Amino acid sequence: MKRQLIRFAGLLLGLSLLVGGNSCHDRQQKSRGKVAVIISTLNNPWFVVLGETASDRARELGYEAHLFDSQNNPFKETEHFDNVLASGYKAILFNPTDASGSVVNVLQAKRAGVPVFCMDREIDDIDACTSQILSDNYSGCIELGKYFVSQMKGRGNYVEILGLVGDNNTWNRSKGFHAVVDCYPDLKMLSQQSADFDQNKAMEVMESMMQAHADIQAVFCGNDAMAMGAYQAVLAAGKAGKIKIFGFDGAADVINGIRDGKIDATGMQFPRVMARTAAEMADKYIRGEHHLPKKIPVAVELVTRDNIARYEAFGKEGE
Amino acid sequence: MKTLCYKYGKIVLLVLLCLLALRLSFYTESLSARQEREKLSQFSPGQEVDYYWDNYRSSLPGRALDLSAFVGRFRQDPQALAAECGGTPGIGFKTFFLVKTETSDFTMRDDCLELRVEGVKWQIPEKVFGNLARDASGWFDIEHYRNMTEYNEVSSYLNALIMQHIQQVADSSFASGRSCRVCGAVELALDQPLAEAVTLIPFELEFIP
Secondary structure, eight states: OHHHHHHHHHHHHHHHHHHHHHHHHHHHHHOSOEEEEEESOSSSHHHHHHHHHHHHHHHHTTOEEEEEEOTTOHHHHHHHHHHHHHTTEEEEEEOOSOTTTTHHHHHHHHHTTOOEEEESSOOSOTTTSSEEEEEOHHHHHHHHHHHHHHHHTTOEEEEEEEOOTTOHHHHHHHHHHHHHHTTOTTEEEEEEEEOTTOHHHHHHHHHHHHHHOTTOOEEEESSHHHHHHHHHHHHHTTOTTTSEEEOOBOOHHHHHHHHTTSOOEEEEOOHHHHHHHHHHHHHHHHTTOOOOOSEEEEOOEEEETTTGGGEETTEETTO | OHHHHHHHHHHHHHHHHHHHHHHHTSOOOOHHHHHHHHHHHHSOHHHHHHHHHHHHGGGHHHHOEEHHHHHHHHHHOHHHHHHHHOBOSSBOSOEEEEEEEEESOEEEOSSEEEEEETTEEEEEESSOOSSHHHHHHOOOOGGGSSSHHHHHHHHHHHHHHHHHHHHHHHHHHTTTOSEEEEEEEEEEOTTSOOOSEEEOEEEEEEEEO
C-alpha cells in the first residue's frame, strides 16, 4: 500500500512537472518578453494613435505590451520608468514629456540595460536613447510656411499659438514657419503665445488675441488640437472664414475641417509609421542587432484643400 | 646555412605576425582627420557651416551627375538612379541628388534664375529654405548634434550662405555671362514623373563670359 502510494505520488509529480514545463514553454512561445509604451499624454487622440499603434506592433512581434500615460507630468513619467525598470521590461517605446527633463529617466534606463526608443518627441541627448524616430517638423513647417505666404499673398497680419515651451517640436515648428514667413516684411506677426498644445487653452488664447487685435487675418497653430481651439474661438466671434487657420499633425478633426473649408492647411505627421518603426527597432535590438541609427527623421507632408483626397486622419489612405 | 635561414625566417615571420596583431588591436586614423574631427566638435553650427563651405565646396562637382545624363536616367529608371547616387534622410517621400551643368539657355526671372536643360526648367530661387542643401552636401551627420534644433540651425546658416553666394554672383557677373555653370542639389519624388519646373539649390554658380 505504502509502495503504491509512493508510486502514485511519483506519477503525480512527474505529470505536474510535465504539464508545468509545457505551460512554461507555451508562455515562452506566446510572449517574447514585456515592452513598455510610455506616452506623454493620452488626452490627445494623436498620442492615443501613437501609443496604441506601438503597442499593437509590439504584440504582433510577439511581446506583451503595456501602455502608460504620463499625463504631461514629468513626475508621473519618472514613476512609470521606476516601475518599468523594476518589472523586467525588455524595451521602452517612449514619447517624452520634456526634451531636457526626460533625459534623466532615459539615462536611468540605459544604466539598467533597458533600451529606449523615442517616438515623435526627442530628448536633448543623442547618446542616451538607443534610437529616436521623429517627425521632420522643421521641413514640414517650411512647406506650411510657403503655403501660408501664398494664401496670404505675401501680406497681412497674423498671430501664432505655440505648443509646450519645453518641447523641441514647438520650436522646430515655429522656426521652420518663420524661416519662410519672416522673409516677407509685409506679413506682420501681431502676437505669439503658448497654449501648451491644448485645445481649450488655445481657444482662450485666441479669444484674448482677437480682443487685443481686431485685424487678425490668419493664425498659425503648433498643433491641430490648438487649431481646433482657435477655430472654436473664431466661430464664436463670428469670424469663421475671415481668419485663415493653419495647424500641424493631421488629426481627424482638422482633416475633416480642411474638407469642410473650416481649416486651411495642416502638416501631416505619420504617427503610425513612427510607432511601428520604433517597435520594429526595439525588436531588432532585443534580437541582438545593436547597431541602429541614433536618429531617424520622418518626412511631414502638407495637406490642403487641393490634395485632401489623398489623406485620412493620422496618415495617408492605405498606409 | 639552410637551417640558419629557416630559423631566422621563422623569427621574422613571428615578429611580423606580432606586429600585425598589435596593429589590429588599435583603432587608428590619420592625424589630420582626427584633428579636423576634434576641431569641428568645438564649433558652433554656424562655424561648422563656414568651415565646410570654405574647405569642401569645391569638391562637390566631383560627386555631382551631369544634368542631361541625370534627366535621361531619371526618366528611364528613377529607382536605380536613386540607389546609385540619391539619398533620403530617414523615412521620406523625396530623394535628393547632386547635379551639375553648363548651359547658355538661361533667363533671370523676378524670383529665380531659370535654366532650361532637357526640356525641364531648373529654377534657382532667390530665397532658399529647408534642409535640402544640408542633406545633399553630405557634410553634416545628424548624430553629431544634441537635438534637431541644432541640426536645423545648420540649414539656416547654410541657406543664408547660399543666398549670399547667388546674390554676389548675379550682381557681379550675370550681365556679362554668356553661359551659366552650376552645381547644386535637387529633390524629387521617385514615384512621380519629372515636373516641368524643378527647384535647384546651388552650391556653386558661375556666369562665364
